[in-house]
Amino acid sequence: MPAERTGRLGVGTVGAGRVGPVLASALAGAGHALTGITAVSDASRERADAMLPGVPVLTVPEVVERSELVLLAVPDDELEALVAGLAETGAWQPGQLVAHTSARYGTAVLEPALRRGAIPLAIHPAITFTGTSVDRTRLAGAWFGVTAPAPVLPIAQALVVEMGGEPLVVAEADRPAYAEAIETATSFSTAIVEQATGLLAGIGVEEPGRVIAPLVRSAVENALARWAPSTIDLSALAEPFAEEDE
Template identity: 50%
Template structure:
């Protein structure tokens, strides 16, 4: 360990997350002693964010005080199992996956590792822009109570804000983030394609303020933020939308129909749509399904 509580840190994983978090820790005064990088793109990312940090093999990471495992969810378990014999008792082993809690690190814990699960709730680009976006971002923290102060300090050194997530809740936490962010991208991309058919290159300019307002309203008000033909029970408008979208792209029409059905269900449950109006909307949705 360096002076004043500074740590030697090794990063396993040179995708979009590892080099950024390593750079954030280095900015906080820790020393990054090595990082695994196996592709040219990864090497370029490392050089941009962590210049002069040497490439290492994964097993060599365990000479550091803190080993940061920044690898995909499905890779993490086998990786930990394979690397666990290299653990030194008292060593911090941290993973950044959203899906997993502490269970996936149990092989390392059996060899004496102090384990933490820290998942930043943000999308990474793998560039220095992420360092700015980390500031104030939420980080899901799953840790034994005795290590909570350590987790809190690491997250705050990233510039982020810790949010406790119980081990048993990690999967639903991760599913919520993936459902909201990944599916939002698909939805917006489909909306852009349809809008371009009507307004050409002005599609982004037309959609941006509407989508930003809808997101802000939904986060603040939930189902009460729903507007448009489904919330009003305008079944005829829904039918027209399905027809024109089906002509453009059946997949977009199918997405519209599925989400409109869920929207009608939630609007009715919230008392915003009468059963009669909701039934009329569902009838048009069924008739217009691709």
Template identity: 50%
Template sequence: MTDRPARLAVGVVSAGRVGAVLGAALARAGHHVVAAAAVSTASQRRAEALLPEAAILPPDQVAERADLVLLAVPDDELPGLLRGLIATGSLRGGQIVAHTSGAHGSALLAPAAELGALPLALHPAMTFTGRPEDLQRLVACPFGVTAPDGEEIAWNVAEALVVEMGAEPVRIPESARALYHAALAHGANHLITLVAEAADLLRGAGVADPGRLLGPLLSAALDNSLRLGDRALTGPVARGDVGTIRTHLGVLRAQAPESLSAYRALAHRTAERAVASGLLRPGQAEAVHFELDEEQP
């Protein structure tokens, strides 16, 4: 790649679950992780396991030593961290400054760009444990990459770094970054909540190992939905089985009222999507919506 040095000195701020793994992936690709910030005991252990050649230093000293400064901190911490690095003179022209936040694009790094740094957003679309096995999971993982509009060299550098880590870059324009992240959070985070609630309900029904029931069912549902979209919808809402829905609402009200509002909201949305995809007739959907609203306290 002619747009950047063949071997970069990488600084990781900080060695959390994401930063430590991405740093290790960059090292595997031939770059040199020279330093990492690691405050907590857990992050220090991650750095020792995944970034054994990195010096453990404060964030400003990590950035000073790096050609590529990888900012892997929670979304809300990024602006303050960036201001601090600039205030201490730790960033300079010619560096690559990349963050791993899904919620932000490269525009957040504009203060670094004003110094002459190359700003990139590199967001891996997977969950991390911070353990070595994440490196294998990173292979072929999609990354949402964003660089400044119209700066093709920056886009190329972002894509090259992702490819070197064995992953797959997907271009996300700055203007679409918030919607991109909302989609991923809505799908992944709320899926976990939904599965956990289903498991709780099964335990309430006396099932000692909910995973034995949910595993095959949910795996098939996820596979079908990714391949078929709304055509994969099944169940009482998609069939317009109002009597079954009424039974569900009654038992949830009596035994798991904390799950009732989520059931209603998802059932309403399922009915709307079932109509739009032709699975449910409008008249049937009207009866479903009426039943769901009728049960309101």
């Protein structure tokens, strides 16, 4: 496999939660062809239809069969079994790119696909998602945690750039620490905001979120200034990081 690829890919997405349709839309905007997406619940089908009009809703095996790049945007606790199950049925194809969006895992979780000849990539967008077109704007300049074997790392980096993001290379062994950093930033900031707005609401303050917004933003800016004074997207801290759902 060459270090860099050119041309358009057929991209299939497994998972129509908050993340999958957004990344698929971004890849389509970069010129790639969308082969299909999986969607189980009514909400996920509505989301897929809204974000990816005209893209067929398929089964998981159909998405894998039709795609040169398979994007796995599923909850962490479903990823390992999904990859292994598809390997057992012989679904993975030699030379096929397989990318997951989990913060927790690197490429080891994709080992069953690798043994079938697929090319493993871990591409995690370090922002929170609403599952709407607003997220497309948030992708611009967002950082993506990228893990991949050295020969194909440029492919993962190129895909991130095509989606408007900035690739941050994370070693396989460092993936748990990376995931902990993401979870800490989102869960603690969310908890603090909810506690503060709750206290203000309790004393009769209307729209407490608007009242504390300037305070929270300035406090976060001050805390981040010593690390990256001009490159942090504070909108990414506005709501908790959510795993994909079906």
